Amino acid sequence: MFRYVLNKIFYGFLTLFGVVTVIFILFTILPGDPARMMLDQQENSEQLQLIRKKYGFDQPLLTQYGYYLNDLSPISFHSTEENAYTNLKSKAYQYREFIATDQVVVVLKFPYLRQSFQKNGKYVSEIIGETLPNTAVLALVAICIAIVLGIALGILSALWKDSVFDRLIAIISTFGMSVPSFFSAILVAWLFGFVWRKYTGLEMTGSLFVVDDFGEGVYLQWKNLVLPAVVLGIRPLAVVIQLMRNSLLETLSLDYIRTAKAKGLGRGEVVVKHALKNSLNPVITAISGWFASMLAGAVFVEYVFNWNGLGKEIVNALNNLDLPVIMGSVLVIASLFIAINIAVDIVYSWLDPRIRLKS
Numbered sequence: 001m002f003r004y005v006l007n008k009i010f011y012g013f014l015t016l017f018g019v020v021t022v023i024f025i026l027f028t029i030l031p032g033d034p035a036r037m038m039l040d041q042q043e044n045s046e047q048l049q050l051i052r053k054k055y056g057f058d059q060p061l062l063t064q065y066g067y068y069l070n071d072l073s074p075i076s077f078h079s080t081e082e083n084a085y086t087n088l089k090s091k092a093y094q095y096r097e098f099i100a101t102d103q104v105v106v107v108l109k110f111p112y113l114r115q116s117f118q119k120n121g122k123y124v125s126e127i128i129g130e131t132l133p134n135t136a137v138l139a140l141v142a143i144c145i146a147i148v149l150g151i152a153l154g155i156l157s158a159l160w161k162d163s164v165f166d167r168l169i170a171i172i173s174t175f176g177m178s179v180p181s182f183f184s185a186i187l188v189a190w191l192f193g194f195v196w197r198k199y200t201g202l203e204m205t206g207s208l209f210v211v212d213d214f215g216e217g218v219y220l221q222w223k224n225l226v227l228p229a230v231v232l233g234i235r236p237l238a239v240v241i242q243l244m245r246n247s248l249l250e251t252l253s254l255d256y257i258r259t260a261k262a263k264g265l266g267r268g269e270v271v272v273k274h275a276l277k278n279s280l281n282p283v284i285t286a287i288s289g290w291f292a293s294m295l296a297g298a299v300f301v302e303y304v305f306n307w308n309g310l311g312k313e314i315v316n317a318l319n320n321l322d323l324p325v326i327m328g329s330v331l332v333i334a335s336l337f338i339a340i341n342i343a344v345d346i347v348y349s350w351l352d353p354r355i356r357l358k359s
Contacts, residue, residue: 004346004349005346008342008345008346009342012338012339012341012342015338016334016335016338019330019331019334019338020068020069020072020331021065023327023330023331023334024064024065024068024327027323027326027327028061028064028065033048033057034055034057034117034323035048035051035052035055035057036048053085054085055085055114056085059085067085067086070086071111071112071113071114072111072112072113072331073111074108074109074110074111075106075107075108076106076107076109076112077104077105077106078104078105078106078107079103079104079105080102080103080104080105081103095107095108095109096108096109110125111125112125113125113128113324113327113328113331113332114324114327114328115324116317116322116324116325117320117321117322117323117324117325118317118320118322118325119322124324124325124328124329125328127313127325127328128310128313128328128329128332131308131309131310131312131313132309132310132332134207134208134209134307134308134309134310135295135298135302135307135309135310135311136295137208137225138208138225138228138229138232138294138298138301138302138307138309139232139291139294139295139298140291141225141229141233142228142229142230142232142233142236142294143233143236143287143290143291143294145229145230145233145237146233146236146237146239146240146287146290147240147287149237149241150236150237150238150239150240150241150244150283151240151244151283153169153241153244154240154241154242154243154244154245154248154283155244155245155248155271155276156169157169157170157241157244157245158244158245158246158248158249158252159271161249166245169241169245170242172238173237173238173239173241173242174238175238176234176235176237176238177235177238177239179234179235180300181231181232181234181235181300181301182300182301182304184231184234185228185231185300185301185304185305186304188227188230188231189204189205189227189304189305190204192227193205193227201223202223202224202226202227203223203224204305205304205305205306206221206224206305206306206307207221207224207306207307207308207309208220208221208222208224208225208307208308209221209308210224224305224307227305228298228301228302228305228307231301231305232294232298232301235290236286236287236290236294239286239290240283240286240287243282243283243286244279244283247279247280247281247282247283248271248275248276248279250279251275251278251279252270252271252275257270257275284344284347285344287344288340288341288343288344291340293337295310295333295336295337298310298311299311299312299314299315302315303315310329310332310333313325313329314326314329314330317329
């Protein structure tokens with residue numbers, strides 16, 4: 001098992017390295033001068049040169065790539081030259097020196113995601129730190145809705161196969177998988193936040209933390225979580241229902257289930273103690289993929305409901321060509337996606353030891 005985990009972590013780092021390379025190439029070859037983006041309309045030739053030198057934009061592409069990897073690496077190398085981009089004074093993070101010479105300092109640190117072009121040089125790590133928790137809460141509540149309702153409805157559909165209830169759930173699931181998130185978000189926000197507002201008490205837009213009318217404090221507004229979480233959970237709910245139903249039906253047709261029934265075990269005991277665990281494998285895989293995708297796929301939902309999360313921040317950064325925010329956000333989402341998939345592979349191998357043997 002230990003060797004299996006190490007193997008997964010190694011390939012996860014290789015995948016992350018590929019993601020970093022693609023992100024750098026994709027956003028570096030875009031037309032436009034990053035120094036001009038930072039200065040907007042206030043630039044002059046002297047300021048442009050200073051910005052390019054400070055951030056390493058005047059260096060060859062390969063050197064800039066090396067700078068980017070050095071910024072992201074937890075073990076990084078820094079020059080002692082005052083004007084060098086890799087000088088520690090140009091960074092704002094906690095670090096610990098463990099090798100130092102007259103020309104080079106080697107430190108242990110957290111990844112440096114650079115500074116925003118538009119928000120007065122605010123550090124990208126701070127921006128992500130402020131918005132990612134809101135997206136994580138939204139995604140977690142949405143996936144919990146999908147898990148609880150999806151598994152329950154999937155089990156009932158399997159037990160009542162070909163009934164009116166089963167067919168109704170199949171129609172609802174198909175509709176949930178086919179409706180785009182942005183359309184369902186607009187429809188739900190309009191119906192429950194505007195048309196039926198006096199019955200629901202919900203708002204069309206709003207975030208988790210709200211400033212009061214006098215600007216004297218910030219307080220939690222949990223009701224603003226209801227509509228975006230429901231909308232974000234519709235598609236994974238539909239997928240979980242169908243996977244749970246089909247997987248349970250397949251498991252119930254196996255020989256060991258027939259043996260358990262022949263021994264006199266009740267239907268509920270057979271399902272709960274024998275069939276359910278082996279039916280959860282595809283469901284767990286789907287849930288992991290959907291939870292990771294929600295961190296990126298919440299963009300439309302957050303924008304429609306004005307939810308102050310990472311998805312909305314990415315849209316704003318794209319509109320303003322704030323490349324460091326875009327690159328940092330995509331990298332964080334990719335890292336979470338890889339970490340979640342590694343964790344799911346480990347759980348999956350625990351449920352089915354044959355996977356470790358194949359690996």
